[in-house]
Amino acid sequence: MTIQSKKRAIKILVPVLSVIIALLIGAIVILAIGKNPIVAYKEMFIGAFGSKMSWASNITKMTSLLLTGLAVAFGFRAGVFNIGAEGQMAVGGMAAAVVGINMGQTPMIIAVPVTILCSIMAGAVWASIAGILKAKTGAHEVITTIMLNWIAYHIGNYLVVGPLAVGDGVPKSPEIAKSAQLPPLLTVQASTLPSGIIIAVAAAIIIYIILEKTTAGYELKAVGFNPYAAEYGGISISKNIILTMAISGGLAGLAGAMEVMCVHLRIFGSFTSGRGFDGITIALIGQNSPIGSIFSAFLISSLRTGSTNMQFAGIPDDLVGLIQGIIIFLVAAERIIKTLIIKLFRVKGGENA
């Protein structure tokens, strides 16, 4: 009992301490370029949370970050490194666009779920290709998903200059039908608070339930922890790898759908803007936990939203990349933090004794 609760505490402490240390190192860098870190962080804070508009922009970013984070985290739990959330998200977005454009007069109550389902399916199928290749031939998913990313990227580019092309200027698709658009929760001037966040948080809760409460979760975590024991227990490794990839890809596909249905209402070249890769960051900081991913997605979206405002104080937004990098480093090299925690505890214990 005590060991377990201690482990849980460390699991939470590692990312929290990593963030604090990263912000401190960031502060040193700010000092080094002759600026005031307190002013910088204050501006960042205002930029992320200071107004309804900043909240809207923050939550918009968080929505797709959370979903791609979930996609990667879910894969990790079954021992699969899905580095292809980017491509799966793109494919999901394309499916949402193609279906959404053709929804015409269909009532919203049908159009929205159909569009969402199609994009989930598209992402799932796309990721399953890598899953099947791994299960049947042993091809490593990191390689295959990266290859699939490029294929998805080029298909997207082709769609917006070819069959779906519309208007002048940047190659883009037409807007999806009104009925396929997800209405915003709130509209603040030009920004909106997307209802997609509800779907994303719901997805996190569903993934949590799958992982912790179902036999599917039991099996795929077993495969992730110890494939030999899983096989011994009659759990099919290949089935679970394919299933994991499909669910992971479905989540990334859903992220694409949210970008199309809530934010851009259309696709254009590389509309995913690297969110799929950000998923790896989110998953790492969130310790591959669906609930943890909610917090880490919010952290990263806040840092990024706040960075714009920070630039007004004369601090380059590269600082956010730096902080993010340090967080990832510290979380990935968790031994450093763990040793730190243990040392701190020991010192305290010594004082008490």
Next chain:
Amino acid sequence: MSSTAEINYENYAVVMKDIVKQFPKVLANDRVNLSAKKGEIHAIIGENGAGKSTLMNQLYGLYRQTSGDIYINGQKKDFSGPGDAIKVGIGMVHQHFMLVNNLTVAENIVLGCEPLKDIRFDIKKARKQVKELSEKYGLIVDVDAVIEDLPVGTQQRVEIIKTLYRGAEILILDEPTAVLTPQETQELFVIMKKLKNDGKTILFISHKLNEVMTISDNITVMRQGKVTGRVAKDMTDERQLANMMVGREVVLSIEKPEKTPGETVVKVSGLWVKDNRKLDAVEGLSFEIKKGEVLGIAGVAGNGQTELVEALTGLRKIEKGQYNYKGHDFSRKDVAELRGAKITHIPEDRHKYAMIKEYPNYYNLILGRHLEMPFSRRGFLRKKDIVENADSMIERFDVRPTDSNNPSGNLSGGNQQKLVLAREIGANPDFIVIDQPTRGLDVGAIEYVHKEIINLRQKDVAILLVSMELEEVLTLSDRIIVMYEGRAMGEFKPSELSIEEIGLMMAGKTLEQITQPQNPGGDKK
């Protein structure tokens, strides 16, 4: 233990004196003495887990002994790492090769001490040096071949050349034949003899008696961390070695009630199974197991027992032959189907196969049964029933600590085994495959496990018991088969043969050869 007479250390390449190695929970070496003369091939034999590799790893500086001294060529040495050992001329070829797969032979051999031209790597010189070395000892290799393209036997040669390149005079070969085909083994022996004639000292680790008798000059036998004998090859035979290896200590005799076996549950005939290297590991094995009967499989480790167990439990493909269970063909069933048919399995390596260390006990106690009622329903786990099951199993099988929420990786070895027994016995099997059930357990736990196996027998379960502990097989089995190189050397009842005779079968003699010694050729039927 053994009080070696005062020896003149000068004559010995290696003397290890009173070596003790204590790991957190295991005493791996218990006052071990080893001495190897200059220019001899000295075999160290013993079963898996006897402490041979641990001993050699201390000689190579990978571990530091808890106590005891090491003398190399008469000089006391204190190694703080393999670097120190290499400096005094010790080289080790590990069971798992330490080669860079995508570099060439020459590059691998000089890795770490590359010849230089100014500050650049002088590949020409490296190739020349390696070629000279390989020709000198007849270790024929293509210096420009890439490692991953080479067969295992050749990779091993590269490892040997690597140690020679670093100036090794004392070579440790850790189970070198385990990965080789018979032909490759013969080639290795030729090389070993050449090295010996050149004055090198070779420490040869093995558990195959015939190999030891072929190649070595002197033999040290280990069992459970202790040396049980040191003999010259010419003064011994396989029978004596088998005895020293297997040991004859009196095992707590367990009460085995008389019982008439029931109908046949398992019928295996002409079973062929391949190992991971795609070589035949089980070659045409046949047997039957009846209700309430224990069939014991004895033999030295690595003679196809693991592959047999895996084939019967669905973890390994059956190449040829019949596997009949309750009158149905089960040779193509997968693990889940076999488990569904009430066949359970206590595996040899409980850490690797039988449990997920990170999972709490209550989850591990349903592994393989997680899709059954009441543990799950419509895809959802029923935690209340799962925990209740765990609590009652933990109580019944006396697992400690009793917390069902405790991750199983935190349990001691004995309690982990109890957990596995609880699950596999708790599933009420009709056929259970038990592999090395007491490995690494203390006396109390061994007794407990033995009692549980006898209980299963009383409950009319068909039992296949594989063990490297001959005493264990003798105590528990109704009938015994000795396996050697994938074949059955014979089948008998425990009371029918002496330990010496069984030892001979473990070394490759058939039952006929033993029972008709006056006629070793054997008149064929």
